[in-house]
Amino acid sequence: MAHGKSIKLFLTDGSPNGILTAEIINWTGHVLSAPRTKLSELIQREECARTGVYFLVGHDPENSLPSVYIGESDDVANRLKQHNRTEESGGKDFWEKVCLVTGKDQNITKTHIKYLESRLIEIAKRGGQCQLINGTSHQYNRLPESDTADMEYFLEQIQVVLPVLGYEFLKEMKKLSQKTQTMATTVSSEITEETEFYLATKDTNASAKVIDGEFYVLAGSQVRREVTDTRHTYTKNLRPQLFENNIINSDTYTFNQDYLFSSPSAAGGVILGRASNGRKDWRQVGTNITYGQWLENQVDSVELKEEL
Template identity: 30%
Template sequence: MAVRGKSINLFLMDGEASGRIKCTLANWTGVAYRIPRTALDLCKERNDLKQSGVYFLFGTSDQTGNNVVYIGQAGARKNGEGLLYRLQEHKRNPDKDYWTEAVVFTTSNNSFGQTEISYLENRFCGLALAANRYDIKNGINPTQGNITEEKESELEEFVDYARIVMGTLGHKVFEPLISVSAISGSAPAHSAPYHNRSGSATFSHPSAL
């Protein structure tokens, strides 16, 4: 079967590529934002960022110089706060001063509940670990929760679209590295865990192309 093209809409919210970007796809209810850490306060009036969703914090490790990512979820709260409030909490947290921009996923119809965001957080963490391209800053492995096969099929479709969007926004967190050892035919190097400043386990990747 021939691969079909995808129509992606990128809206430069600040009129420049280095600013905030809103990303949508045709026939997809998902909405993604790339938000520089310094631009969080500009998002206060966006109602869709007060919803539930999953987010990624991207940055660089001070110790290793490697690309790092933290993957989390945020549920909408009774006070009307959701994703943006959680990002602002991370901005104030000195243990998470490594990140420079966030990518968040939510929906245009506010359809995410706790079941959906727990499943997506688990799947995104698994995909990022399998790709072995970024050091994962999550201290614990998020639980997937219990879902029906119908809901799983629906969410896997969301994951497929999210992977396309993430690459479009400039982060290859889901794209596996090709190691030098794999190309040469020698035994692959194994990634080794190390500990960040807060003591939680993260994972370093082997040298790769």
């Protein structure tokens, strides 16, 4: 059974576009988020003098995925000052927002942070939800078993908090059936989960699941080779990025891994190579009703309480 979490958000200057802090009750971590325009104020905060891991995030209008750099430092304030310089001076131009994660106490050490940085880069690469700017990555496993367990828990909380602040690039597929996924008509006779859907045409064959309210296309899903609408944002920007990141195999035109999409329409657009109405194009396995009808049924099945 899933349990709720209490996340405390604080707008330090009363503006949603300013510096935000975030905490989870009974978690030793502390999160700061700010636009680059507020960097001069951010680096004056005491949290920025601690050991921490940070994310630089930018959005290019030509790309569907955000650009992200993941780093760590014993003194994040000085590191962010370096990143704020021009490219010619050794800085980074692409980013517009920064997010910093530190500990509330002194128990988070340089070794812990280097481990977290390594795991965060690994997750961001595997998830394919961003264009990772980091030139190199490394595996860092120099932690005792107990510390590794603590940092994995710490990492899970980061993955809970960041999407609340609008940072979606660390989301992972966590709950998949272990059976081999079968596509097209054969899949409907073998898989009966209510949250599984398919999209099948003469040259596409894809399966997807709705998990925790999010839409995942499953590994092995077939993508149409021809693109007939190059103006659409998902075919113009997102589809090429998924090929570039090897989420979709450029030889077989199939998904190498499960992939989280922002919507069924985004998934349909990438798979079909044209604009897609995901509510109509995706159908539920077993019932053959559309995704839109399935959503409607979920609401219609709820019995509302009558007011006394």
